[in-house]
Amino acid sequence: MTMDKEQIYAALEDKLLTYRDLLNVPIADCGEPMLPLSKTPVCYKNFDKRMEQYTGEEVYVREGLINLLKEAQKILNDLMPGHTLQVFYGYRHPEVQRSFYEDVRREVLQKNGPALDEITVKEMVHRFVAVPEVAGHSTGGAVDICVLDAQEKLIDMGTDRHENSKDSYVFSPFINKTAWTNRQKLRQSMLGAGFCPFDGEWWHFSYGDREWACYYKKENAIYSQIAFTSQNAVYIKH
Secondary structure (H helix, E strand, O other), rough: OOHHHHHHHHHHHOOOHHHHHHHOOOEOOOOOOOOHHHHHHOEEOOHHHHHHHHHHOOOOOOOHHHHHHHHHHHHHHOOOOEEEEEEEEOOOOHHHHHHHHHHHHHHHHHHHHHOHHHHHHHHHHHHOOOOHHHOOHHHOOEEEEEOOOOOOHHHHHHHHOOOOOHHHOOOOOOOHHHHHHHHHHHHHHHHHHOOOOOOOOEEEEEEEOOOHHOOOOOEEEEEOOOOOOOOOOOEEEO
C-alpha cells in the first residue's frame, strides 16, 4: 500500500525521541565548564540576537564538545573535501528556550484548537522545539550545525536553518537528492564523532544531555541545564 505524504511524516515522527522519553532521564552533572567558541578552532556564527544579553556575540558550549567538533570536522573532510562545519547555535539561556517554545506552542494551539491535553501539546511542540525542562541547548551540550562550501556559502540542506517544517525531518523524502545526500554526510560526521542526532531537525546534535543519554542508553545525562551568562553560571536541577 502506498503511503501519502502525511503518513510518511507520521512514520518518521514515530522514530523520534519524545518529550516523555526524556523527562525521567536522570542527570549527574560532571561540572564541566562552558567555553566560547572564539577561543577554539571551531567555525561558528552567532545566529540569535536574543542571546546577546546573556553571552554577547559569543557562542558557548561545554568544554567536552570542542574535541568532538574537531573530530566531526575531520570526518567531514573525508566525506566532503573543502567543506566546513559551522556551529550557528550552541548554548541557549532557559529564558530564550522558553520564548522559542511559547512561539511554537501558540502556533500548535491555533492550528489544532485549545481542546488538546497539555501532554499532547508538549509532544507536538517538541517535534519542532524542545520543551524547556528537557531542552539540550540550555545544558551547553547541544549544537545546531550547517555546512559551508569552499567559498564559505551554505550548502543545500532542503530547508532553511530552524525552519519549522516537516521537511526539516532528516529523512524527509520530499527534498532534492543533493540536499538529502548533504544531510546524511553531516549526520555521519556528527555521529562518527560521538554526538547523537535529533532526526526531527537536520541541524541539531547533542552530547551529554538527556537526549544523548537516551539515544545511547547511558545511565544518566552528564550535563544539567545552566542559567549561564558571560559573567556567571547557575546549574539547574530538574
